[in-house]
Amino acid sequence: MTPEESLRLPRIRYNLGEWAGAFGDLGTLIPFVAGYIVIAGMDAFGVLFSFGLALILAGLFYRVPFPVQPMKAIGAIATTQGASLAITPAAIGAAGLVTGLLWLVLGLTGLGQKMARLVSRPVIGGLILGLGASLMLQGFRLLATQWVLGLAALALTGLLIRRSPAVAMLALLAFGIGAALWLDPTLGEALAAMEPALRLPAFALGALDGQAFVVGALLLALPQAPLTLGNAVVAITHEHNRLFPARPIGERTVSVSTGLMNLGAATLGGVPMCHGAGGLAGHVRFGARTGGAVIILGALLLGLALFYSGSVTTVFRLFPTPVLGVILLYAGFELVRGVRIAGMRRAEHGVLAATAVTALWHVGLAFVVGLALQYLLRPAKT
Template structure:
């Protein structure tokens, strides 16, 4: 960005509205699972997402995403089904520990220093692998209704190529499908009333056992994944797409720490900034922080006044629609990792790192660093 140049203002047009919902493929399944399986308070879970989106949209002025931490969510929800397994308090404790860790990494400058150790080929490999992972998950979600999903995917691609509001049309089709499958859904939604609810302060209710379990079983295993996806990859993706509104790893780490402290204080779940989320927002038209702000306002209103209806509202977005959203977000993310001028050795590091990133972004970062130096030292000859 030129010195003294004004940063673009946030827009609130139809394209930003459509792009605002481009990350529902990761938000909805985890929120529903936390509420349904772990019996966590819907207002407490959803409100911090809204507040965080509002802040990052206003501060960063890009369609910056806020997502549930996937490794923590997967572990907590899996263990919750075991007799005497994890509780919602352990998830809240994990958010508190996560917030403190990332705040320390940001304020010490360690987050930025560690990020600079990642070679470009390894970084692009992580981004590509995350894109592939999103595409595979999208295909899995579409498989149950493959013919309908294929039609929706084709129509959505056509609309995107003509710059029509594809996301709004996709959500409308999804709602129609859901209502046709369950006509009682409309009546149940109509019975919902707006009732103001605030989440309670959760920290005093956490026990030493909750903090120990949340730290060792949930927060610490998530760290490498967050570093690869929600620090290194999202910073690179933002700066590639929006060089006039650059960010750095310190600000992303600081944001991650603060929003997790906020979420845990109110009984919410651990959150991060995933690169796939930005790809989803951008793929469906978002170009400024207006998309994040509008989605944030919608989630805040939903959480504060319609907490009891969150599950019903999310039922209006079938798995096949979420699959289309995830698949296209993955395509957008993978396309951003192209480097036609890369040497053969760099392409090897990129592709090998991408393969590992479909499984774990943190492990992919470590592999990419090691492979890069091994190739440069002549230990590997692709």
């Protein structure tokens, strides 16, 4: 997006670019949602319904393709260590409540904004650079699961994306769906057997108890906090204001919306959610320019929840892992190319590099490392 284009922020649209950009964050959404449902035992309806509702509200409020993503630290712990740590769906719901209350308080009191203002430009740049590189590496890992299919998908996208990002995304999705149906003959039969079954939202907090709150707060919500501040508050605010300077936002607004959507999700049986800089980059890279993209994605998820929540794993089979890898790869590249280092001192270059390298492993730790170096290497007062 050029500065001139971003300054002319339009009304919410639902054109081809918005439809294509709506799928620019599938590389993050599908793996985590599938893990929550299949491994952690979450009810597909609650997960999909809360995501759909949050996406629609985000699009209407922010009026740009402001993403809603699964909280990655919580999702990783719940899906990889859930059995050994006794993490239940109730504990995941409790984590959402604790997380929601935390960010709502930080936002309403202004503490979150004050914390964010302590972060220097090199630390922000390092976080964004590390996030972008991490997404690209994850994209290559997903490509490697089926190299031939992945390289074909990458070549197709690379051929089209400079001419039309929207056409590139739609062609990539069509290619992926065709490949999925060809490689798995049972998929067509499974899709044909799907039947709509209407479900409505229900209160989902009845199973919470003291143990669920302790596990959710200490094992899930606490490890997520620095990651959320670094990526889902500081980095996305910076990235949003770079792309859409005509409608700037502050960390306080992002903190409050993060808190509200997590309280709502926990009530509906959803999972902890956040706004991530990588998601914004993915939506924009494939053509989204307004809130229409996330509203479209939210509406599709709501429809899936209301009528086909029992068949969601079948629907997800339409998107082969290498295709999701291509989406992640381009989302990461969009983040990386937005980092600007001009005007930084040599010591600030070191802070940026150290933060970025650490972010390849853990964004929350990178945030802490960057802050420490920022103050250790600051110019001496004369």
